[in-house]
Amino acid sequence: MFDSLQDRLGSILNGLTGRGALSDKDVSAALREVRRALLEADVSLEVVRGFTDRVREKAVGAEILKSIKPGQMVVKIVHDELIEMLGKDQVALDLNAPAPVVVMMVGLQGSGKTTTTGKIAKRLTEKQRKKVLLASLDTRRPAAQEQLKVLGEQTGVATLPIIAGQGPVEIAGRAEQAARLGGYDVVILDTAGRTHIDEPLMVEMAEIKARAKPHEILLVADSLTGQDAVNLARSFDERVGITGIVLTRVDGDGRGGAALSMRAVTGKPIKLIGVGEKMDALEDFHPSRIADRILG
Ligand code: GDP
Numbered sequence: 001m002f003d004s005l006q007d008r009l010g011s012i013l014n015g016l017t018g019r020g021a022l023s024d025k026d027v028s029a030a031l032r033e034v035r036r037a038l039l040e041a042d043v044s045l046e047v048v049r050g051f052t053d054r055v056r057e058k059a060v061g062a063e064i065l066k067s068i069k070p071g072q073m074v075v076k077i078v079h080d081e082l083i084e085m086l087g088k089d090q091v092a093l094d095l096n097a098p099a100p101v102v103v104m105m106v107g108l109q110g111s112g113k114t115t116t117t118g119k120i121a122k123r124l125t126e127k128q129r130k131k132v133l134l135a136s137l138d139t140r141r142p143a144a145q146e147q148l149k150v151l152g153e154q155t156g157v158a159t160l161p162i163i164a165g166q167g168p169v170e171i172a173g174r175a176e177q178a179a180r181l182g183g184y185d186v187v188i189l190d191t192a193g194r195t196h197i198d199e200p201l202m203v204e205m206a207e208i209k210a211r212a213k214p215h216e217i218l219l220v221a222d223s224l225t226g227q228d229a230v231n232l233a234r235s236f237d238e239r240v241g242i243t244g245i246v247l248t249r250v251d252g253d254g255r256g257g258a259a260l261s262m263r264a265v266t267g268k269p270i271k272l273i274g275v276g277e278k279m280d281a282l283e284d285f286h287p288s289r290i291a292d293r294i295l296g
Contacts, residue, residue: 022074044265090286121188
């Protein structure tokens with residue numbers, strides 16, 4: 001991820017650090033290049049504009065440019081603003097609520113929702129010793145509930161028994177009850193997706209939310225869809241309300257536009273990233289580490 005951006009920014013910023021004195025004009029020229037590199041990485045235009053404006057404001061001015069190593073100072077400003085844009089601190093899953101804590105997974109079909117549900121369950125079970133129950137609320141796709149059951153078997157996590165004919169809200173109620181009676185710490189609800197956002201999907205999500213009262217609502221979005229992922233997060237947040245984002249297929253994303261603009265546009269944190277198909281290919285999203293990686 002960020003390969004091309006890393007190359008581009010690296011050479012632009014090296015051009016600055018390689019020189020003794022800098023003028024306002026030098027910085028402005030470099031920032032124009034930075035702006036172009038970010039746009040080519042598919043970062044949202046409004047985010048790029050805000051970013052370069054803030055860097056320019058801090059970098060252009062007597063103190064920085066007259067310092068002993070002005071280039072390094074500018075690079076530090078870019079680094080700090082990148083972290084700011086990415087959301088500053090890592091935000092972990094919040095399971096701080098009376099058990100069973102309900103986590104609701106939402107997103108479009110094919111975004112990696114079911115896979116991510118399995119990954120999170122595995123991580124909570126193995127690393128945090130949580131007792132987790134999985135439930136598929138996808139009654140639309142015939143194989144969906146079965147797919148989650150298989151994932152549960154693979155990862156050693158319990159799944160709610162399938163009862164044919166039940167609707168999503170009914171299943172959510174049954175999952176909550178089973179989790180309470182079974183002494184589960186966490187129940188993860190894998191909801192149905194669609195190929196695109198439509199009204200029935202939003203209504204269904206709102207009904208499930210009202211019934212299940214989730215503590216976390218995680219939007220799963222495909223990193224490869226770039227700004228569409230960002231717009232999707234905004235729509236889901238406006239209609240359903242989300243508490244965080246999981247960006248999937250980051251392993252195949254050479255540009256990184258969604259990761260870079262998600263927080264700044266939606267105000268919601270990327271909590272986790274999917275970096276492969278395997279059940280342990282899930283990582284925390286650390287703004288400072290990502291900024292380090294981008295700046296090499
Ligand atoms: P859903 O329809 O949203 O539940 O999507 P699935 O969980 O069924 O995932 C669709 C496909 O994406 C599957 O082939 C997954 O293996 C794959 N997938 C999910 N997450 C990732 C990821 O982080 N990286 C990669 N490379 N593939 C992923």
